[in-house]
Amino acid sequence: QQQVKQSPQSLIVQKGGISIINCAYENTAFDYFPWYQQFPGKGPALLIAIRPDVSEKKEGRFTISFNKSAKQFSLHIMDSQPGDSATYFCAASGDFGNEKLTFGTGTRLTIIP
């Protein structure tokens, strides 16, 4: 029940295109859903996060769409750039006192010119 399922495992997108990564969760106690970006040799960097009281959050070229009834959320990267090539992890955590992050398995995104 603690699992977060992420797809696809890898994704190749042309420069300027839209990259879409999907995640699904089972635990209805989750109430915080961040996305992290990780480059080789680096720690994960917080990209954007959402709580279930909104269905969408946008920050620059990055948008999270959240569907509470389906228990799914996704990351959209608009106008994808070669510098976006990295591994992306979705995650979920619970409320106060249970903030440990449960991560998806990651998506390796490659943006080709």
Add this chain to the structure above:
Amino acid sequence: KAGVTQTPRYLIKTRGQQVTLSCSPISGHRSVSWYQQTPGQGLQFLFEYFSETQRNKGNFPGRFSGRQFSNSRSEMNVSTLELGDSALYLCASSLLQGNEQFFGPGTRLTVL
């Protein structure tokens, strides 16, 4: 503001040895969490400390332990190292008992 720092960045140990990893959170942050990252298991939660108290613990054997000091710095220890302990160990800090966690660069542990 400086980010989360972890030392050392790389470690090579042999089976049976023990190791201590260190984490300094972002200034003012009081919560520190530890995660293990491996190609096979992905990112897995180890434990979380707040105000020198362990608040949450993941499903790892007792060989994995940690502590937090009064200045919020944290250490984790792994005793009787096994080959499967080879991983990137990541530390994350958050301001209070909140959700926004910021990760350090990690310590790459190789067990031979």
